[in-house]
Amino acid sequence: MDKHQLFDSSNVDTTFFAANGTHDAARARARRRRRRSARCGGGDGDGGEMDGGGDPKKRRLTDEQAEILELSFREDRKLETARKVYLAAELGLDPKQVAVWFQNRRARHKNKTLEEEFARLKHAHDAAILHKCHLENELLRLKERLGATEQEVRRLRSAAGSHGASVDGGHAAGAVGVCGGSPSSSFSTGTCQQQPGFSGADVLGRDDDLMMCVPEWFLA
DNA sequence: TTGTGTTTTACGACCTCC
DNA sequence: GGAGGTCGTAAAACACAA
DSSP: OOHHHHSOGGGOOHHHHHHTSOHHHHHHHHHHHHHHHHHHTOOSOOSSOOTTSOOTTSOOOOHHHHHHHHHHHHHOSSOOHHHHHHHHHHHTOOHHHHHHHHHHHHHHHHHHHHHHHHHHHHHHHHHHHHHHHHHHHHHHHHHHHHHHHHHHHHHHHHHHHHTTOOOSOSOSTTOOSSSSSOOOSOOOOOOOOOOTTOOHHHHHTOOOOGGGTOOHHHHO
């Protein structure tokens, strides 16, 4: 019996095979079956007898039986009694075998689904980690920028103080009375030297460098 | 040829639904 | 209570590297 007479290939949904195993896996299965068929002299629906005639307890299904069951599974993963009996008669199998095949097929499908879901969640998790890293990097840069601004405020106050002017009393955030004086908010071109160990241009002018904030636990 | 890892078939225990 | 479901597992069948 030619399986293509029973199930036209145009009815086979290839996306189904893609969703239930890669094309590579499908090809591997097909190759395996071809080799098995070659060894066992065909196997064109012999009623589920043991390939090569070994222990009848484990009867490998033929290509055709497996394919028809696959198509039936694709239509409906649940197996009601009538369909089980029909398939068993159609394929020359014990209804119990058909039921077991569906049970195992459902289990395989579930495993596959779980693997895909895991991969999807892992991808989302990795993306979230990367986003968090970006945010932490941005926070770091903003803090450094704030520090630079505060330094500049102190410098200006100091310069204004050295010229006898006064500012607001130094209660700006993070700039508490460093200059001693109380210069006004006026800016001047004082001669105050740059604070040692800090260069605002170094920080502000630098572009993103992700690695500078990647937490150790992420790299581990 | 053989050792080893993977896939497939089969079964038992237990659960749910009608 | 019976039928059919999931889950875990045993074991046969199979692929493949060494």
